[in-house]
Amino acid sequence: MGTVVENATAFIPATHYRASGPLLITHWGMSGPAILKLSSHAARHLSDCRYESPLAVNWLSMRDADVVEALQAIAISNPQKKVTTIRPFDLPSRLWDYLLEKTLGNHASCRWSELGKKELNRLANALCNDSYAISGRAVFKDEFVTCGGVSLQSVNPSTLESRHVHNLFFAGEILDIDGITGGFNFQAAWTTAYTVAKSICEKRE
Helix, strand or coil: CCCEEEEEEEECCCCCCEEEEEEEECCCCEECHHHHHHHHHCHHHHHHCCCEEEEEEECCCCCHHHHHHHHHHHHHHCCCCEHHHCCHHHCCHHHHHHHHHHHHHHHCCCEHHHCCHHHHHHHHHHHHCEEEEEECCCCCCCCCCCCCCECHHHECCCCCEECCCCCCECCHHHECCCCCCHHHHHHHHHHHHHHHHHHHHHHHC
């Protein structure tokens, strides 16, 4: 809890949904820009899956092969040091210890010289393809943004009046527009509200 990784990539395996940026580990799961962006991009997919889905994290936003090469270089340069004492890529110490225990189990405190090719590959896979599961919404069922709504094809883009019902206007989150984080959506709500108010005033003149 409270651990931050500055440049992680979160993604949903077997889909094109992925997002990079700071990732925060909280008392209830994961958050931060990478997770917020991913949840925005994959909102409809997650809804279709009833919020049950695999989740993977590349803690380094690097290729597996490059990570294996970097780990091999560390092992060659520091054969007698314990793997717990050298944190590659400046990973937070608690995260590194967790990944070591998750990957190596009882051998998590071994020396770098004791890691074979198999162990190094497992470590690289944990760093680049760490597996988790999405199981439901947030603890308090709170969402930052509502996805979906009235199609933009159904409104006049200049006035936001319905193309089907005269004098019916739409603004805010009832429209099918959403941004990645809250600030974008506040701006969308203010802008569409202004557009609707202006349109109604012009109709009354």
